Amino acid sequence: xxxxxxxxxxxxxxxxxIFSPEMDWxxxxxxxxESFFPEKDLCKHCTLxxxxxxxxxxxxxxxxxxxxxxxxxxIKGEKYPCKPDIFHATYERID
Ligand SMILES: [Zn+2]
Numbered sequence: 001x002x003x004x005x006x007x008x009x010x011x012x013x014x015x016x017x018i019f020s021p022e023m024d025w026x027x028x029x030x031x032x033x034e035s036f037f038p039e040k041d042l043c044k045h046c047t048l049x050x051x052x053x054x055x056x057x058x059x060x061x062x063x064x065x066x067x068x069x070x071x072x073x074x075i076k077g078e079k080y081p082c083k084p085d086i087f088h089a090t091y092e093r094i095d
Contacts, residue, residue, distance in 0.1 A: 010072050010091065012082070017052040017067030025067050025079055026054035045083075056081055 014028050029050060041050045046066040054065035058080040065071070070087040073079050082090075 008075060009094070010074065012070045012072045012087070012091065013069060014070050014084075015054060015065055015081075017048075017054075019054070023071065026056055026071065027056045029053040029064060030062075 013023060015023060019026065019028065042048065043050060043053060043066060044064075045064075046068075048067055052067055056063050056065050056071065056079060059078050060080075063081055066082045066083075067079040068084050070084060071079055072082050072087075
């Protein structure tokens with residue numbers, strides 16, 4: 001049996017690596033998360049310095065946020081990060 005996913009409207013903001021009151025759900029990345037930065041304090045996902053990384057609480061627990069990740073607000077108000085390439089492959093802007 002085949003199914004097609006229903007279109008869902010989501011809210012999203014791109015996090016540019018700047019901590020701001022408007023996006024206060026992105027916190028400073030806990031420095032204890034060394035496993036994300038195995039080499040020279042550079043991120044294993046985006047290769048940028050760990051000092052410009054954020055941290056967000058999701059339904060599945062805390063999650064690292066790389067600069068330029070999109071923060072999606074789901075249909076129940078939950079927030080979670082999404083890599084830019086995945087985001088653009090999955091969503092298109094409507095206004
Ligand atoms: Zn990163």
